[in-house]
Amino acid sequence: MHLKDRVVFITGASRGIGAELARDFAAHGARLGLVARNIEALAELAGELPSDALPVPCDIRDEEALGAACRKVADHFGTIDSVVANAGVALESGRAHKVRTETWIRTLETNLTGPFLTARAAHPYLAASGRGRLVLTSSVIARQPRPGLSAYAASKAGVEGLTRALAADWAKDGICVNAVAPGFFGLGMGAAFEAGERLRDQVIARTVLGRFGEPQDIAGVVRFLASDAAAYVNGQVLGVDGGYGLGV
């Protein structure tokens, strides 16, 4: 699971889970393309990492910008071996009949079309790498919905279908495609659940391990899927949710 000198392209690296993944990858020797819209946050993170990290501002809804971001990272490091399509949003919630169409579209654009465009922009580099790995980011919500999250749930269910479809399409290019489905983490968008007493108690009651996830709970799993150790794992969605997805 060591990734010495591998080049990993991480979207949504400016904060939350993506920033923690970057810290873990860098601690294990990977060189990084750090992608998000907030260039200041990316530059600050790059400055604190122990390995070479290139901050690249990019909106993952913009296909041209993604092409340019991949070229920039590949020109700088010579290759892209792994892509972690982690960027995502959980916009205002509300019961399905009240969700604004604009919210639905923006959620799908960011959480489903964005990872698809990211994957497609990176495909030539992953194929040329000979050991290409793509790790997408679903959510436990794809299979265990909570009220008020219809757009988010649909986008993440789409990510799970996309994971299997890309795995089937790109196996002949030597690219393994898998996804993680995090449960509730006490950082990033999960922090709001941990902050409110009622929500926190609900989540902890359903998470059979009885706690929110911590950075190391997700980082090692993503690193595994990006590494040689996962060379025969393809088209899988790995729950990283402390057992929340058991539905008990």
Ligand SMILES: NC(=O)c1ccc[n+]([C@@H]2O[C@H](COP(=O)([O-])OP(=O)(O)OC[C@H]3O[C@@H](n4cnc5c(N)ncnc54)[C@H](OP(=O)(O)O)[C@@H]3O)[C@@H](O)[C@H]2O)c1
């Ligand atoms: N935290 C949890 O408990 C949890 C649970 C299940 C699944 N997840 C999933 O894990 C992933 C990371 O979530 P998080 O909790 O770390 O959320 P977060 O703290 O809100 O971070 C989201 C990241 O995505 C980036 N992003 C959003 N829209 C973007 C766009 N259009 N273009 C480029 N980058 C964009 C943001 O960067 P900029 O704003 O700088 O662009 C930020 O770096 C998401 O896919 C989320 O659905 C999280």
